[in-house]
Amino acid sequence: MKRTALYTALTLLTIILASCDGNGKKSDAYGNFEADEVIVSSQSNGLILYLNAEEGAELLPGTVVGVVDTVQLALKKEQLITQKDIIRAKTKNISAQAEVVKAQKAAAEREKKRVENLLKDDAATQKQLDDIISQIGVYDKQIKSIDTQGITVNDEIKALDLQIEQLNDQIKKCYIVNPLKGTVLTKYASAGEVTAFSKPLYKIAGLNDIYLKVYVSGDAISSVTLGANATVSVDSGNGTMKSYDGTVSWISDKAEFTPKIIQTKEERVSLVYAVRIKVKNDGGLKIGMPGEAVFKGM
Secondary structure, X not given: OHHHHHHHHHHHHHHHHHOEOOOOOEOOEEEEEEOOEEEEEOOOOEEEEXXXXXXXXXXXXXXXXXXEOOHHHHHHHHHHHHHHHHHHHHHHHHHHHHHHHHHHHHHHHHHHHHHHHHHHOOOOOHHHHHHHHHHHHHHHHHHHHHHHHHHHHHHHHHHHHHHHHHHHHHHHHOEEEOOOOEEEXXXXXXOOOEEOOOOEEEEEEOOOEEEEEEEEEXXXXXXXXXXXXXXXXXXXXXXXXXXXXXXXXXXXXXXXXOOOOOOOOOHHHOEEEEEEEEEEOOOOOOOOOEEEEEEOOO
């Protein structure tokens, strides 16, 4: 009986000491670690050819981790390129026609000057000059018509270029690019499945910076400010605590009842404010791990 009582007393003493910092001060708040999570979704429709984003994998930003089938998009792009080449051939013919008519007009302009000189010496008639002027007018209309055809063809080429750019963008979006450095938490799809636009593929969280979300009572929240320093502690085993330097990065502007999972029944009726403390992760902190904090200055 005496040994049991002694063991119970030692256990309680260990718990009390574990909840204090190096100065014997009881922690100001308790909570669990969380990270900024990003759900990476598909930006295209089709068959997933491969998806290399396994749960627990460490991924770097900009890494291509998967591909959705691009065959139909590539075929459509080739079709548009072929159409563009055909239209370009028309452009060459139009340019050749324009050069011929311009040469004919230049010849008519020279003939006009010759007839004007002859007319001064009464060696030509006014009708001859009028006929040449009329022919030059015809050439001008032909040149204008050919230029209009050229503009229309160029517009067609521009329209095809825009469609090709759209296809290039769609093909680019078939490649699944990891957005940030972090750890894959959940994988929602696999190679061989058919995906759709906005369908989730995997969830990733950056773990270089991790956050301890704690709850501070209403009468103490005024002492906590954004950017304030805090000491974050976690259980490192054998009844010892490991400490990290942290910074208050967010304070809720709304009070709420204390979550049931971290407080006693009596304390659950108290109104508290959620606070996030940013901590540089050395690899030992995990999402969901419990922790406690001491705010400097409180």
